[in-house]
Amino acid sequence: MINVTVWNEGLHEKSDPAVGRVYPDGIHGCIKQFLSPQADFSVRTATLSQRSCGLPDKVLDSTDVLLWWGHMAHDKVPDKLVEKIRQRVLGGMGLIVLHSGHHSKLFKALMGTTCNLQWRDADRERVWTVEPTHPIAQGVPQSFDLPQEEMYGERFDIPAPEKLIFLGWFAGGEVFRAGCCWQRGLGRIFYFQPGHESNPTYHNEHVQRILINAVRWAAPTLPVQLPEGCPNPQVTPEERYREASAQ
């Protein structure tokens, strides 16, 4: 069983009626809805306005894969919490960063770069699958269209992805590395660009398939173990050498 927590800032849905109409249960609610039917997933949601931003220790410590949607309130997430989550990712918890989460403190801390990009509202996007055999691309067509999506364009200031799974094409003339994988410490990280709050992107069947796949891919292969310091084995080289020779 993979314990999934869908974290959402959850502000646009309340402050902007148009967004509320697209996601009446919040973006987190929509994502929970399509993840939950997977028999091997146990799905919770958490939002910024909850106590401890919805991520008290007992939630965080029992999360295998965390999804993160944020935008207008990145700076409202306390540094201490960000660091706690980062440590857990380094210890093996999977992390899926969604759309404007590219500028979250958490993603920037794990990447080490600015994660800047260029953007423009209300374009058309076509998503291309570059690595069709990657677990995250299973069941996803060679390309699919999102009639309305925010343009995110290169240069995206990220460390070169360890796996580049999807590329985004925008009618206005831009391209974007739309689906990228990294490992940091013992944790796996997937960034996926489509998902602007005012577009019905998370209702798209291919986007849903991608996120379901991503949860399974990002799930830890070992029990999550917070990083410790640097061990100093007390054995001389000669002992080590003799030890090896004796076998």
Next chain:
Amino acid sequence: MINVTVWNEGLHEKSDPAVGRVYPDGIHGCIKQFLSPQADFSVRTATLSQRSCGLPDKVLDSTDVLLWWGHMAHDKVPDKLVEKIRQRVLGGMGLIVLHSGHHSKLFKALMGTTCNLQWRDADRERVWTVEPTHPIAQGVPQSFDLPQEEMYGERFDIPAPEKLIFLGWFAGGEVFRAGCCWQRGLGRIFYFQPGHESNPTYHNEHVQRILINAVRWAAPTLPVQLPEGCPNPQVTPEERYREASAQ
């Protein structure tokens, strides 16, 4: 002309007479000495005990490549300075992190991981060149020995290097990714493991060759430009499309 600043914590040399004998002018002094004869290098040093940790704006802003040696006083470098340096690396300044600098705030902030490793004093190391055609490996033999060096062993908790140039073999039975390259933002980063304060590693001709090469490799190809935010081009997709069609 490449403006090089060699930063050193500079404490072991003063507090430990044995270290002082190996590096009477400090590790920074030794490195400056072998870098300076390069006609295209202009070399300065900076240390923790100087005003602004030796890196006031006017020094930092005129540095093309920064070398960083630190160990016992990582936490004495102010967070604000670390962030300023990190921004400059993202803007294109080259960074060469030496030995125990693996645990500096700066390196960890750029990598996003713990940079933990295992270690043991006083082993013997053989350094192997894995990528002989990389600019940093020019003039470096297939392998060379360091009769006395601190063992740093795997697992080294770093993002997978974009280029793995050197591997370290230790007589006591460990291996290490001893020379690694990454790009972060517009800046190039090289980590090099040999260089314990009580060993004459920086007097070794091959180590000197590697660091000379690394400075040239890490030097910015464009003027350093601090990162700005995310541009939002004010053009509709249709305008962009027509613009492209009209050419």
Next chain:
Amino acid sequence: MINVTVWNEGLHEKSDPAVGRVYPDGIHGCIKQFLSPQADFSVRTATLSQRSCGLPDKVLDSTDVLLWWGHMAHDKVPDKLVEKIRQRVLGGMGLIVLHSGHHSKLFKALMGTTCNLQWRDADRERVWTVEPTHPIAQGVPQSFDLPQEEMYGERFDIPAPEKLIFLGWFAGGEVFRAGCCWQRGLGRIFYFQPGHESNPTYHNEHVQRILINAVRWAAPTLPVQLPEGCPNPQVTPEERYREASAQ
């Protein structure tokens, strides 16, 4: 069910009694024996001396993952068969290349390089796990010793591995990228260095765990589909553009 075919040249075992004593059923027999108990594996063997080198179309076409051990008779494998296997790897069949298989026509054709290395008989090896969370490393300790193994040393002339899972340390002073992953076309490839014919390496529990894991990792995620040519979609850019706009 993963259909596994263990291919072995199978000559050393017959011509050298010492090897025959280590592997009375052949290296392929030994590997089959420890793979077979896995409930999701269906395991066959194939050897050079069989009709069609043991790989007639009906065997090859029903193989999901192929393991390959060869050494003294690389040139006895017909070019046509090599090309047929290569096409199947590009179409999604997993490939695990063992030890001296580094110089097989098949591996060299897929890598594009010489796959040269340096070597010496009868050393001691310690294998280090560099990526502990990779599926191939599950259940494998941080390091384990092989008291007798052939030394394979750097530089190993391969394309930089997409994932470097294991590093080998040799008592004689060498290091080696001992476990490496690549993707070629739709197929996954794993190279694993330990496995000299006169050493009981394939009787080692950790080596067995690694190969069991590797079979599962290399198994195709989609039905294997031989590569075809370059499609030429008959649609004008304008039609494509209107198509996208209309949605």
Next chain:
Amino acid sequence: MINVTVWNEGLHEKSDPAVGRVYPDGIHGCIKQFLSPQADFSVRTATLSQRSCGLPDKVLDSTDVLLWWGHMAHDKVPDKLVEKIRQRVLGGMGLIVLHSGHHSKLFKALMGTTCNLQWRDADRERVWTVEPTHPIAQGVPQSFDLPQEEMYGERFDIPAPEKLIFLGWFAGGEVFRAGCCWQRGLGRIFYFQPGHESNPTYHNEHVQRILINAVRWAAPTLPVQLPEGCPNPQVTPEERYREASAQ
């Protein structure tokens, strides 16, 4: 001085008057013309119809960087010559593969994959710079347009590029990894997609800048040395170990 040889099949220019009008001196002639003014380049051309396909040993053996344009006559280049060139690339010669050269025997042999892609004539392309600090991108704008270029679209069946420098956007809705770097053996390889024979692509100033940069990047850092076999150092592990200890 970098010895550059521009190889071109040279058939379209003769058989198709429209192509002849775009490149009256052949594609090779055009490329030679814009490379030659570089003071550190010595540029020759070679074509398929010449003796030894224009690449007799004395030409090949004195070439530091080879550019390769081919399309309709890939199969006219003898296997033996292809293998000779491949060996020289593995020994350090730089290789720049242009446009339809993606399907040349040489490129496919070095990549190990089919190098298939999808294509369509007469689209509009916008080239985006993803790695602005890479030597090949120096002086190249963030994006530039090619009003008429053949569409090459994903999935491009190549090994994941070690550096992805340029992405192509096509008005008809496709994207492409348009500028990619790999190292094979000691040689550097750059593939660049724009350059269809009936379009004036090689007259474009940015394309010219890219190819000038690529020649300098691909030039060998060491004298080219053809690969030899696998050395077998005759030293026992104990001797090696004592040797290291004695220093």
